[in-house]
Amino acid sequence: MHGCIQPSLAHQSKTSLAGGLLAVMVLLAFLAGCSQEAEKAEPKADSPATVAQSNTPPVPAEQPIPIQQQPQMAPLGQPSAPGQIPPPENAPSQYQPRTFARQNVESTAPRQRLAAPAPNQLQQPQAIPLKAQQAQPQFAPQMMQPEAMQAPPEFARSQPMAESSLAKQMPESKSEDPFDVVEVFYGTDRAPVVWPSGVLPHKFHALLPAVTCGLLGIAVALVLTRFKQYIISGLTLLVALSGAVVVGQEGWVQYQKFDRFLSNESIVYGKQQGEMQLGLCRVSIPKSHQTGSLESPSVIHWEFEEKPEDHVMLMEVKSKEEKEFFDMLRQRAAESPHNDLLIFIHGYNVTFEDAARRTAQIAHDLEFQGAPVFFSWPSQGELLGYVTDRSNSFWTASHLKDFLLKVHQQSGAQSIHLIAHSMGNRAFGAAIESLAADLDQNQKVFNEVILAAPDVDARVFTEEIAPKLTGMSQHVTLYASQNDLALKASRAVNGYPRAGDVGANILILNGIDTIDVTKIDTSLLGHAYYGDNKSVISDIYALMQKARSPRERKWLLDMAGPSGMYWYFDPQYNVMTQNPNAPPVR
Known part of the structure; x- marks a missing residue:
């Protein structure tokens, strides 16, 4: 009987031990999660430096601050008072943008002055100094330059006309001819060539020798094929056609040459x-x-x-x-x-x-x-x-x-x-x-x-x-x-x-x-x-x-x-x- 009870007790002890360890681990995980939520919910102490840094978006240490991230200027026509810094972008909702309507300056409440953050040599400045703001003012997006620097309407209207007139005065650039012309003086005792009625023969006359040569070669090649001389026949046809191309090219060039001379009234000797x-x-x-x-x-x-x-x-x-x-x-x-x-x-x-x-x-x-x-x-x-x-x-x-x-x-x-x-x-x-x-x-x-x-x-x-x-x-x-x-x-x-x-x-x-x-x-x-x-x-x-x-x-x-x-x-x-x-x- 005793030999049968010992395995049961050992099994129960191992089971209880595993359950206890699992409960301890769950309890520790729960306590760790609660501590992290408490750290996130805990607010930090307020200070002028903390407020200024919280309102400024993070900027990489190696790049300059974009112009859009500078403190917002007052609208056009109403600059900020000397020594006064505009409120941050993330200010409370009491701040309302100004309109271009007339306002009483005396009834306007002064803005709250905030202390500047302590300078840090290892940190880039988070805002542009006041003097730099005054030297490079920003204006409304629809006005790209001050009104005093804009051209008068009369001059703005006349400027395109001046450019167009200047373009008319400029000579058009002509591409160089792909050839040069040499003028040559001559003396000759040759007789000029005169065609009847000043008209060249038909174009067919220029190609007649070439056609004759080609037809004659074809005829000879056909005769040779009747005697089964195929190689000689092929060579004869090749020579005849080549000669026809050469003779035809020369005749065609000569015909076009004479036609050109007649068209520009040149003399042919x-x-x-x-x-x-x-x-x-x-x-x-x-x-x-x-x-x-x-x-x-x-x-x-x-x-x-x-x-x-x-x-x-x-x-x-x-x-x-x-x-x-x-x-x-x-x-x-x-x-x-x-x-x-x-x-x-x-x-x-x-x-x-x-x-x-x-x-x-x-x-x-x-x-x-x-x-x-x-x-x-x-x-x-x-x-x-x-x-x-x-x-x-x-x-x-x-x-x-x-x-x-x-x-x-x-x-x-x-x-x-x-x-x-x-x-x-x-x-x-x-x-x-x-x-x-x-x-x-x-x-x-x-x-x-x-x-x-x-x-x-x-x-x-x-x-x-x-x-x-x-x-x-x-x-x-x-x-x-x-x-x-x-x-x-x-x-x-x-x-x-x-x-x-x-x-x-x-x-x-x-x-x-x-x-x-x-x-x-x-x-x-x-x-x-x-x-x-x-x-x-x-x-x-x-x-x-x-x-x-x-x-x-x-x-x-x-x-x-x-x-x-x-x-x-x-x-x-x-x-x-x-x-x-x-x-x-x-």
């Missing part, structure tokens, strides 16, 4: 012989122009129209009477810094348009500020027109001589520079021989004369042209290249060495600086380096603009020839930057 005429051209040079380039519409870029902002384009051709022409030429030369002009004489396979564009491009690349002039003789502008061009180059000599003489006598220019290229040197040489007979011996007509790839018999040039040319010029420079395929073909046709040859037949004459450009000219034909090669253009610039001799041009090296000294370009010298360590310009 052809390839036939005519009477001597004078005039003025306008040529566009795009802002994106690269030195030595004649930008034109390209099939590769899918361009079927000339644009002045992209291409060197002949925009206008106007004929002038002789008196008007030389008056304009004289004025243009007089406006230049050096009162000079530049004459260009083109060579074989050049049209009037090509000569005008090349003259403008050279003048632009050389930064020539004088009057650019060119003489255009009736070249056929065709690769197979060499024989006709050779005949016309001698025929035009008398016209060129008269033109040069009139320019010398009537232009008023202090210096005349001249560039003659290829077959143009034949006409120029013949004109020099005739001109020397009409002028006094050793009379200087030209300043700088540049002979580029002269297609002239070397013996005729040495014995007949050079002595007269050096007597009429201050300085003569001859550029030649061994890579000139055009002169090699001319030598094969004429049977004699040319004045622009290099090698054993290089010309070295007294009074003429011969410069070999073989090492820097890498063009296909090697014949148009005077206007295409940047190094040659830079050398001409140093020659014309700065009058430097070959010894002063560091990119030129001397070489002993069969009959004297000549010069050649150093391929390791960058003429554009004039830096021997820079890579050469090709």
Whole structure:
């Protein structure tokens, strides 16, 4: 019996002990909650500092007090009395905001003066001092500035009118044109092209060669497919269509060009012989122009129209009477810094348009500020027109001589520079021989004369042209290249060495600086380096603009020839930057 009672007593003792502990914990939690509520409900002692701090919202220690938290000022027109602080925002309800109505100052009860809180160096000031309040008063929200500082109504009404009138007086800013325009003077003995009734043929005529080429290629390709020659048929069709695109692009550009000339009443000069005429051209040079380039519409870029902002384009051709022409030429030369002009004489396979564009491009690349002039003789502008061009180059000599003489006598220019290229040197040489007979011996007509790839018999040039040319010029420079395929073909046709040859037949004459450009000219034909090669253009610039001799041009090296000294370009010298360590310009 005793063994059964012991577990029951132990269980009861553990249960009573757990209940007692639970009751003690509940009692302690109740007493702790009551003590916290008593601390919250217990009021603190009132003091002036306590009242001031309780009415001021808490402000972070690192930021200045916003202006809205300053003590409220008296309404506009009734400032606070000196030495009196306005009541706090959280004042008792007895405080009523004032109205703008008139009140008796004597009947107004004085406000209760509160003691300022004790200053604390570790605490930011809770209110702005009275002096600062008086120096920066706040006004009603609807008045942003004092009435005395506001503009009068009359002036406020007239001010927008003044601004509008000022805006009218200001010129509207115009965006710069994407191209420059070069005015070029010309003389020519070409005959103008005249269309019946002044109307161009239909547009279909411009595309007729391209359509014919395409249809012919398709027909041949179909015939080849009947014989199961599919590869050859495909290649034939590809070549025919490519040729049609090229021919069509050229014909379409030419048609638009002639249509433009008819619309602005420009003269179009052809390839036939005519009477001597004078005039003025306008040529566009795009802002994106690269030195030595004649930008034109390209099939590769899918361009079927000339644009002045992209291409060197002949925009206008106007004929002038002789008196008007030389008056304009004289004025243009007089406006230049050096009162000079530049004459260009083109060579074989050049049209009037090509000569005008090349003259403008050279003048632009050389930064020539004088009057650019060119003489255009009736070249056929065709690769197979060499024989006709050779005949016309001698025929035009008398016209060129008269033109040069009139320019010398009537232009008023202090210096005349001249560039003659290829077959143009034949006409120029013949004109020099005739001109020397009409002028006094050793009379200087030209300043700088540049002979580029002269297609002239070397013996005729040495014995007949050079002595007269050096007597009429201050300085003569001859550029030649061994890579000139055009002169090699001319030598094969004429049977004699040319004045622009290099090698054993290089010309070295007294009074003429011969410069070999073989090492820097890498063009296909090697014949148009005077206007295409940047190094040659830079050398001409140093020659014309700065009058430097070959010894002063560091990119030129001397070489002993069969009959004297000549010069050649150093391929390791960058003429554009004039830096021997820079890579050469090709």
